[in-house]
Amino acid sequence: MIIDDFLVLKPEGIYCRYADFYLDPQLPVQHAVISHAHGDHAKANNHSVYCTAFTRKLMELRYKKQAAKDFILIHYHQEFFIKDVKLTFYPAGHILGSAMIKMEYQGCSYLYTGDYKLQEDATCEPAELVKADVLITETTFANPEIQHPNVEDEIKKLNKIEQNIILGVYGLGKAQRITSLINQFCPQKEVHLHYAIYPIHQLYETFGYQLGKYQLYNRKSLKQNQLHQVYLVPPLTFNSYTRAKGVARVFASGWKYLQKGNDAALYISDHVDWNDILYTIKEVKPKEIWTLHGDGMALKQYFKKDLVVKLL
Structure with missing residues (x-):
């Protein structure tokens, strides 16, 4: 009972x-x-x-x-x-x-x-x-009314953006999934990680999950390379880039309100x-x-x- x-x-x-x-x-x-x-x-x-x-x-x-x-x-x-x-x-x-x-x-x-x-x-x-x-x-x-789209189709949207991308992600789970997806479906992109996300990637790898290529954020590298760089940042950092010039703003989330005002919508939910x-x-x-x-x-x-x- x-x-x-x-x-x-x-x-x-x-x-x-x-x-x-x-x-x-x-x-x-x-x-x-x-x-x-x-x-x-x-x-x-x-x-x-x-x-x-x-x-x-x-x-x-x-x-x-x-x-x-x-x-x-x-x-x-x-x-x-x-x-x-x-x-x-x-x-x-x-x-x-x-x-x-x-x-x-x-x-x-x-x-x-x-x-x-x-x-x-x-x-x-x-x-x-x-x-x-x-x-x-x-x-x-x-x-x-909410049906999550195909993940492969969503991540491939990044291939249409040549300029560097500031990509907002939650640091645990979403960041690792996005890194893996970029390496799989957007191989020309180079993934840079915010310092708060980098240790979590490393922890994933100690548990046997290989996420593909990524590197700790390098400001000089991003300034010198104006194309195909993707910088994964947590939400607070993403919100601080509202006036960033020469980069595309994208946020990975299933929430529609988090896509407003960005340069592309990326509906990837966990x-x-x-x-x-x-x-x-x-x-x-x-x-x-x-x-x-x-x-x-x-x-x-x-x-x-x-x-x-x-x-x-």
Whole structure:
């Protein structure tokens, strides 16, 4: 039987009262189960953190001694218990080390997706969908009007831009994926990295993911070479280049508002779109859907005659 309050939202985050742990807590807690290393999911100063090996390394890179008091490393498909709840990690396909978290308690299963994507991505493990009684899904792009375009077609847009490009990316996950895609589909381009992104590329490579050619940003090199240079920068740096002359401004994101005012649109997202969410539901075969991280109203309306959809 599905327990309606198996997960509840508290100020600290998503709480499982039946085993006293939090999923991706927003404030420090005693027991944190962390789906992936993005800063809005992996916060510092938790006591015990259950996560994948890459998530731990990235948190240590970002937070140093404040990363956590204790890390318990979990492999994909490894079953473990927190009190009476059995948990298992499955690849989420969002970024390297990202995990969906299946929780089983009193004969009922709950699958928390965290952030996930189904598109092919050579820089992380592919998503693995498993059956569960309750699907707890992100709804970042849960809108029937949103369908992510073909990634190869999108990245090839850069081939039409000869001048140097300032390319806004999120430093973890998106930057590595874009670097790999440029090397694969835009081989004449030279990738330069912002100093905050470079160490994450190197960390990916220690985990066996070769991203192709790239170099640390060299101002002199970019000034001397006016063509085919692509400088990957985080959002804050990108916003500071609003008056840059002689370069094209591009931002890699699934959000339409982030494409406004740029020289080209680059719709590359690391989240599921509407069709991918529907496919996930078909594969997981849940009896109920609980929604997080976005707006679940479209799903609630779509399934009003077939499934219970609860907005957490």
